[in-house]
Amino acid sequence: MPRFDDQDDAQESRPFRPLLRQGPRFARDAAARPILMFEDVYKSYRPGAPVLRGMNLVIERGEFVFITGPSGSGKSTLLRLLYRSETVDEGRILFMGRDIARLKDDSVPFLRRNIGVIFQDFKLVKTWSVFENVAITLEVLGLPQRLIKARVGEALERVGLAGRGSDAAGVLSGGEQQRVAVARAIVGEPALILADEPTGNLDPQLAIDILGLFEEIHESGTTVLFATHDRSLLDVRSRRLIVLDEGKAMDVAMGIAPAEEGYDNELPL
Amino acid sequence: MLSIGTTRRAQRGMLREWRLHALSVFSLAVAFVCLGAALLVVTNLRAVEDRWAHAGRVSVYLKDSISTPDVEALKSALTATAGVKSVRYISSGQARQDFAQTEKKNLAGLSQEAFPSSIEVEVQPDMADAELTEMVTKLEKLPGVDEIETYQAWTDRLARLVRGGVAASGILALVVFASVLAVVGSTIRLALQRRRTEVEVLKLVGATDRFIKGPFLVEGSAQGAMGAMGALALLATLFFLVKGRLDGELSSLIGVEPSFLPWPIALGMVGVGAVLGALAALLGLRRLVAV
Numbered sequence: 001m002p003r004f005d006d007q008d009d010a011q012e013s014r015p016f017r018p019l020l021r022q023g024p025r026f027a028r029d030a031a032a033r034p035i036l037m038f039e040d041v042y043k044s045y046r047p048g049a050p051v052l053r054g055m056n057l058v059i060e061r062g063e064f065v066f067i068t069g070p071s072g073s074g075k076s077t078l079l080r081l082l083y084r085s086e087t088v089d090e091g092r093i094l095f096m097g098r099d100i101a102r103l104k105d106d107s108v109p110f111l112r113r114n115i116g117v118i119f120q121d122f123k124l125v126k127t128w129s130v131f132e133n134v135a136i137t138l139e140v141l142g143l144p145q146r147l148i149k150a151r152v153g154e155a156l157e158r159v160g161l162a163g164r165g166s167d168a169a170g171v172l173s174g175g176e177q178q179r180v181a182v183a184r185a186i187v188g189e190p191a192l193i194l195a196d197e198p199t200g201n202l203d204p205q206l207a208i209d210i211l212g213l214f215e216e217i218h219e220s221g222t223t224v225l226f227a228t229h230d231r232s233l234l235d236v237r238s239r240r241l242i243v244l245d246e247g248k249a250m251d252v253a254m255g256i257a258p259a260e261e262g263y264d265n266e267l268p269l
Numbered sequence: 270m271l272s273i274g275t276t277r278r279a280q281r282g283m284l285r286e287w288r289l290h291a292l293s294v295f296s297l298a299v300a301f302v303c304l305g306a307a308l309l310v311v312t313n314l315r316a317v318e319d320r321w322a323h324a325g326r327v328s329v330y331l332k333d334s335i336s337t338p339d340v341e342a343l344k345s346a347l348t349a350t351a352g353v354k355s356v357r358y359i360s361s362g363q364a365r366q367d368f369a370q371t372e373k374k375n376l377a378g379l380s381q382e383a384f385p386s387s388i389e390v391e392v393q394p395d396m397a398d399a400e401l402t403e404m405v406t407k408l409e410k411l412p413g414v415d416e417i418e419t420y421q422a423w424t425d426r427l428a429r430l431v432r433g434g435v436a437a438s439g440i441l442a443l444v445v446f447a448s449v450l451a452v453v454g455s456t457i458r459l460a461l462q463r464r465r466t467e468v469e470v471l472k473l474v475g476a477t478d479r480f481i482k483g484p485f486l487v488e489g490s491a492q493g494a495m496g497a498m499g500a501l502a503l504l505a506t507l508f509f510l511v512k513g514r515l516d517g518e519l520s521s522l523i524g525v526e527p528s529f530l531p532w533p534i535a536l537g538m539v540g541v542g543a544v545l546g547a548l549a550a551l552l553g554l555r556r557l558v559a560v
Binding site: 112113117123141 | 274285464466467469470471472473474475476477480
């Protein structure tokens with residue numbers, strides 16, 4: 001259950017975060033563990049053609065991670081497994097110490113309240129206003145309207161859309177729509193942000209702007225997984241880079257001058 | 270539980286898809302008009318039946334040969350009978366005169382036998398049927414009595430008519446139930462399809478199925494209730510229009526003032542519409558968009 005039963009004025013200034021239901025397998029030391037652990041994860045959509053083949057990956061709290069790889073390498077699958085749109089065939093995915101694959105269907109919404117997801121096609125309700133698109137994240141949590149107004153205002157300000165709450169989402173430009181999607185993802189202050197090709201529909205300058213937005217979010221302590229195959233973005237920032245290839249994840253250091261650090265900067269893209 | 274947020278989201282959905290919902294409400298109103306009309310007829314027939322079942326009158330038609338002392342003896346005996354309120358003798362001539370005055374017609378062509386003398390007995394309205402039957406049986410055995418009219422046959426015919434009306438209403442109710450399920454179910458499935466992105470977004474931000482379904486249930490319920498209310502409004506308009514035109518003729522003919530559907534039945538129709546609408550929406554939402 002979300003823990004928002006006793007909101008008061010003090011809560012407005014306090015960061016809040018919906019909790020996963022603890023369940024019988026809850027481990028109290030979960031907070032000290034990595035936020036995400038993939039353990040020998042297999043996933044296939046067709047027999048004999050697995051997308052992920054025994055993938056192992058650890059992501060620590062507060063990391064900003066680029067996930068890249070060629071089309072069909074499993075970037076989107078990896079993210080879909082995380083927000084439980086898909087389930088693993090084998091292996092475990094531990095999110096904050098809990099195995100996502102073992103979650104019952106009625107626990108999935110509570111998992112998703114801890115994850116903000118951003119898509120290439122924005123997934124906004126075009127007939128809703130900007131405010132409504134962002135506020136829905138908090139309405140789901142049952143927060144009072146007064147608090148929702150304040151939080152949404154803050155989120156829109158963070159993404160550079162202050163004062164645009166009453167605009168219809170459908171009339172915004174692509175960059176603005178993506179900013180609304182980002183605001184919707186961050187307004188609930190989730191532990192993890194998943195971005196699935198969020199700049200795929202934007203021109204290069206807008207793409208860099210949006211990336212900057214994600215970095216600002218990351219600076220506030222949120223873990224960000226940013227899936228992209230846009231090489232230019234990877235070159236812009238020095239971040240941990242995970243390349244998906246042949247169903248496995250490989251850590252590739254990049255964005256740092258090879259001469260300086262001695263890394264091989266060649267990507268298998 | 271129905272929250273303000275759910276109601277607000279339902280209202281928002283209905284306003285945005287108002288054409289779809291208006292069409293659905295209109296279709297339901299047509300179905301409910303049929304049911305409401307049948308119930309209206311049954312209600313009034315039942316009132317007429319009740320009125321005549323407790324008519325409190327017995328007409329004792331006398332033979333032409335009966336003597337005046339026998340008539341007086343019969344009157345005295347009836348007056349002394351328990352449950353009898355009043356006794357009035359109407360001679361053949363008076364009956365002819367009364368009828369001529371009421372109908373304003375020349376009755377010269379009619380024979381004397383057409384208007385037999387009679388004793389009109391007014392009984393207490395709460396007189397038991399068994400007591401009345403016993404009194405009638407005794408009267409029939411008297412030599413001066415030709416025929417007795419208790420209006421029971423008329424009441425029996427009305428009762429049969431009411432039973433037929435109730436059966437017809439039952440069948441119409443089933444038709445209405447089926448149409449509510451079909452119309453609301455289809456509307457909600459269509460609305461769900463049109464709001465596919467909205468449902469996807471809700472699921473992505475962690476909405477439970479209950480949270481997602483809530484507004485659709487409210488919408489289905491509102492459609493059912495509004496359909497029933499629309500039907501009642503239409504029926505009421507027609508009813509009072511017709512009643513006004515007849516100007517009391519109908520009530521003098523059937524003996525009771527025609528009345529519209531009683532409040533409990535009208536509210537029941539709206540309640541049934543609301544419940545059925547919610548049920549239909551629930552059935553239409555069995556398979557939500559998978560995200």
